[in-house]
Each structure stands twice: as C-alpha cells, then as structure tokens.
Amino acid sequence: MKKNFGFGCMRLPMIDDIVDREQFKKMVDIFIKEGFNYFDTARVYISGQSEKEIKICLTDRYPRDKYILTDKLTASCFQKESEIIPFFEEQLALTGVEYFDYYLMHALNIDFYAKFENCNAFKVAKELKKNGKIKHIGISFHDKADVLDKILSDHPEIEIVQIQFNYADYDDPKIQSKALYDVCEKYKKPVIVMEPCRGGSLINIPKLGKDIFEEEGGSCASYAIRFAASYPSVVMVLSGMSTIGQLRENVGFMKSFKPLNNKERVAIDKVHKILINQDIINCTACRYCVEGCPQKISIPDLFTVYNKKKQFNDGNSDLNYRNNTIIKGLGLASDCIKCGKCESICPQHLPIIENLIKVASIFE
Ligand code: SF4
Ligand code: SF4
Structure with a gap:
C-alpha cells in the first residue's frame, strides 16, 4: 500500500544561505518520478526563498495537474483584513500558480487565532475558495487540544488540519500529538502530519536507540515516518528533506508503505524511553525565531551544537559554536x-532564554 507522502519545503538543500537550486530540481524530479506529488511551502520558509524556488524548480517545469501545492497565510505577514488578498496574490505570483490546492491558516495558536479572527481571515479564505483560487481551506496548528477543539467548532469550513505528530511528542504535555489527533477525529477532519522526525532529532538518536531499530530492521527515519503514517486519519506525512539521500530513503519505504507491526511498536517504545532521558533541547530548527532576534542569535544552530555535544560529545562542537557566532558575525548565546x-x-x-543560558555555560 502506498501512503501519501509530502515534500515539506522548509529545509531545502542549501549552499551557505542560498537554496541549492540544482539539487532541489533533482529532488523534485525524483519525487515526482517515484509517484509522489504533494509540496508544502510558506512565505516564512527559508526567509521567502522556499516560495520562489518552488516556482523555478517545480511549477515552471511541470504541468499543473502533476503536483498538489499547499501554501499558508502566516500571522506575521498581515496586520489587517485588507492586506490579506494582496499578500495572497503575491504568493500566487511568487510560486507561479493560479490557485493553491490547499491554503492553510498557518501555525495557529490561541494568540494567532485571535488575530486571524479579528482580521476575518477565514471569511477571506472562503471568498478565495468561492473564486477558485483555493481548492481547500485548512489550518496548521501548534497549541493545546482544547484550543484546536474551539477552532474546529467555530469554523466548520476547515477541511484539513496539519498537526505535529510523532512518537516522541505523542504524550508530550506541551505538544499533545495524540490529543490533537483525537480532536481531528472527533470533527472528522483528515490529518496532515508535520515534524514526523521532530526536526531531525528522531534521526540523530543515540547509538543505543539506533541499535534497537537496526535489530528489527529499518532506519530511524522509517520508524518515525511510518509511525505517523500508521494512523488511519493521517492522509499525508510531510518530511522536510535536505538531501537527495534523505529523499531516496524516504520515498523508498513510503512507496511500499507498511504500517508498523507489534514488534516495531515495541522497538519504538524502547527508543522513546531512551530519548526521554536525554539532556537535549527539542528544537525542530523551524527557524521562526531567527529573523526577529535583535541580537542576531542563530538560536536553532546553537541548540544543534549544544545537542551534538550532549548526545555524542562531538569534538567539533566548540568550533561549530564559534562558526555560528563570532565567525559569521552573529550573536553569542550570552x-x-x-x-x-x-x-x-x-x-x-x-x-529559549533559559536554554541559551545553558548553551553559554557550556561554550563560553
Ligand atoms: S527555538 Fe526557534 S527554531 Fe527552534 S523550534 Fe523554537 S522557533 Fe523553531
Ligand atoms: S530573548 Fe534573546 S534570543 Fe530571544 S529574541 Fe530576544 S535577544 Fe533574541
């Protein structure tokens, strides 16, 4: 059975700070050739580069019926209702399409939801759908289950919900993957999963965990992605792939998708217990925090360096810390x-503030 698997365009291959266009084109070609067609982007991904590269690498090169494209309305991109349509039209132009298959109200939490409501964003989205510019309205969501419940009850026009869902966050009291999934089922909404590998932290796991998976057969990525895809209301699992190798590996096991069996579920439980006891920072490297930092601190990169030092005692950590601060002219954790x-x-x-203090105490 093939389960739908989507290309999240938030972590595209990079050369320094610029998207590696040639590599992205090759990845798009392999992805489509292997029978997949779902692409997910947003204005804030890679500081606007994601939407532009989608046009150059995907929409200028393939007929419209060969791909499904999702874009999003992000709270930081509008201040009042009258700014939404011009922003949306700009998104269509940047990505090179005449309509989006899915348009999501992006990263809703209780605060952003209030802004979307004050600016009548759902009303505007319904108009866009009526005019054929959006095929389906959805939301992506980052808050507690009761907030999701309220939003879905307020807005029956929401057709699909994107949530963070992975085995490490399943019972996590902050992320509440399982509880969010249950709310989606309650309202009979299909689910798109983001962060099945929790920003890569379920790939770079300690050796003890890797050994458990290897014993059963399969990579860390295959366990994480198949875990999410095994749930019946999950219609799409996104992966933010950065290399051709990652893409080939993922399409390989998703093309002939098999839900997890009982032995594999036991292996995941064992690995999860190992991960809970790690002293690491659970940053998914979404980079939403970077642009607004007045001190130009490359927060996710410093957290990655910290995690590698803690998990693997990586000998290059001190050098990498200097590279992501002083050498690039960026702020120190302190x-x-x-x-x-x-x-x-x-x-x-x-x-984040508390975590940066921890980072500074190790590296400075
Ligand atoms: S710390 Fe920054 S990069 Fe990491 S998850 Fe939070 S917003 Fe995203
Ligand atoms: S709290 Fe610190 S890291 Fe966060 S935005 Fe402000 S200066 Fe930057």
Whole structure:
C-alpha cells in the first residue's frame, strides 16, 4: 500500500544561505518520478526563498495537474483584513500558480487565532475558495487540544488540519500529538502530519536507540515516518528533506508503505524511553525565531551544537559554536537580552532564554 507522502519545503538543500537550486530540481524530479506529488511551502520558509524556488524548480517545469501545492497565510505577514488578498496574490505570483490546492491558516495558536479572527481571515479564505483560487481551506496548528477543539467548532469550513505528530511528542504535555489527533477525529477532519522526525532529532538518536531499530530492521527515519503514517486519519506525512539521500530513503519505504507491526511498536517504545532521558533541547530548527532576534542569535544552530555535544560529545562542537557566532558575525548565546520575542513565536514552546543560558555555560 502506498501512503501519501509530502515534500515539506522548509529545509531545502542549501549552499551557505542560498537554496541549492540544482539539487532541489533533482529532488523534485525524483519525487515526482517515484509517484509522489504533494509540496508544502510558506512565505516564512527559508526567509521567502522556499516560495520562489518552488516556482523555478517545480511549477515552471511541470504541468499543473502533476503536483498538489499547499501554501499558508502566516500571522506575521498581515496586520489587517485588507492586506490579506494582496499578500495572497503575491504568493500566487511568487510560486507561479493560479490557485493553491490547499491554503492553510498557518501555525495557529490561541494568540494567532485571535488575530486571524479579528482580521476575518477565514471569511477571506472562503471568498478565495468561492473564486477558485483555493481548492481547500485548512489550518496548521501548534497549541493545546482544547484550543484546536474551539477552532474546529467555530469554523466548520476547515477541511484539513496539519498537526505535529510523532512518537516522541505523542504524550508530550506541551505538544499533545495524540490529543490533537483525537480532536481531528472527533470533527472528522483528515490529518496532515508535520515534524514526523521532530526536526531531525528522531534521526540523530543515540547509538543505543539506533541499535534497537537496526535489530528489527529499518532506519530511524522509517520508524518515525511510518509511525505517523500508521494512523488511519493521517492522509499525508510531510518530511522536510535536505538531501537527495534523505529523499531516496524516504520515498523508498513510503512507496511500499507498511504500517508498523507489534514488534516495531515495541522497538519504538524502547527508543522513546531512551530519548526521554536525554539532556537535549527539542528544537525542530523551524527557524521562526531567527529573523526577529535583535541580537542576531542563530538560536536553532546553537541548540544543534549544544545537542551534538550532549548526545555524542562531538569534538567539533566548540568550533561549530564559534562558526555560528563570532565567525559569521552573529550573536553569542550570552548576548541574549531576554526580550522574549523568540519565545512568543516558538511553536515548540521552548524556554529559549533559559536554554541559551545553558548553551553559554557550556561554550563560553
Ligand atoms: S530573548 Fe534573546 S534570543 Fe530571544 S529574541 Fe530576544 S535577544 Fe533574541
Ligand atoms: S527555538 Fe523554537 S522557533 Fe526557534 S527554531 Fe527552534 S523550534 Fe523553531
């Protein structure tokens, strides 16, 4: 059985700070040739590069019926109702299409939802759908289950819901993957899964965990993605792939998708117990926090360096810390002025300020 598998265009292959266009084109070609067609983007992905590269690498090169394209309305991209349509038209032009298959109200939480309501964003989306510019209205969501319940009850026009769903966040009290999934089922909404590998942290797991998976057969990615895809209301699992190797591996096991069997579920439980006891920062490297930081601190990169030091005692960590701070002219962890801008936007609800203090204590 093939389960639908989508290309999340948030972590495209990069050369320094620029998308590696040739590699992305090759990835698009392989993905489509292997029988997949779903692409997901947003204005804020890679500081606007994602939408532009979608046009150059996908929509200029393939007929419209060969792909499904999802874009999003992000709270930081509009301040009032009258700004939504011009922003939307700009998105169509940038991505090179005349309509989006899915248009999601992006990263809703209780605060952003209030803004979307005040600006009548759902009403505008319904108009766009009526005019054929959107085929389906949806939301992507980062908050507690009761907030999702309220939104779905307020807006029956929502056709699909994108949630963070993976085995590490399944029972997590902040992310609440399982509880969010249950709310979607209650309202009979199909589910798109984001972060099945939790930003890569379910791939780069300790050796003990890798050994458990290897014993059963299969890679860390295959366990994480198949875990999400095994749930019946999940119609699409996204993966933010950055290399051809990752793409080939993922399409390989998703083309002939098999739900997890009991032995594989036991293996996941064992690995999950190992991960819970790790001292790492659960940043998914979405980079939403980076642009607004007045101190130019490359927050996710510093968290990655910290995690590698803690998990693997990586000998290059100190060098990588310098590279992601002083050498690139970016802020040190200790330059944080505790303004809180990053914490208010972090979909993982991380205590970023506190974590930066930990990072500084190790590397400075
Ligand atoms: S709290 Fe610190 S890291 Fe966060 S945005 Fe402000 S200065 Fe940057
Ligand atoms: S700290 Fe939060 S907002 Fe920043 S990259 Fe990590 S998960 Fe995303």
